[in-house]
Amino acid sequence: MRANRIRNLLFVSLLASAATFASAPASAQNPYDGLWQVTVVTKTGSCDAQTTSTVNVTGGKISGGPVSGSVGSGGLVRVSINGAYANGQLSGNSGSGKWNGASAGVACSGRWEASRQ
Numbered sequence: 001m002r003a004n005r006i007r008n009l010l011f012v013s014l015l016a017s018a019a020t021f022a023s024a025p026a027s028a029q030n031p032y033d034g035l036w037q038v039t040v041v042t043k044t045g046s047c048d049a050q051t052t053s054t055v056n057v058t059g060g061k062i063s064g065g066p067v068s069g070s071v072g073s074g075g076l077v078r079v080s081i082n083g084a085y086a087n088g089q090l091s092g093n094s095g096s097g098k099w100n101g102a103s104a105g106v107a108c109s110g111r112w113e114a115s116r117q
Contacts, residue, residue, distance in 0.1 A: 035117035045108030
């Protein structure tokens with residue numbers, strides 16, 4: 001189902017954004033650098049109930065595939081992927097936020113949680 005694909009891509013993009021922000025230039029360590037495990041949970045809609053993935057945070061920007069987004073120096077996460085969007089906050093070794101999207105008229109939304117590995 002396309003809605004499940006969007007949810008999975010959103011999850012991966014969120015992880016990638018967290019991972020992207022965590023890494024900084026070689027001259028300075030970013031507080032969010034490293035591996036993060038992200039769990040995306042659907043609260044409304046027919047997307048997969050839950051998806052978990054691991055990403056590496058490097059450079060503050062998301063790259064690769066249809067994903068775009070960033071994590072700010074204060075931990076603010078913003079991600080978009082194929083019409084789905086996520087935002088939230090990283091702090092210390094964890095983070096959380098909300099996501100929403102629609103595909104072929106099927107809307108889905110929910111929450112995500114991340115933890116440093």
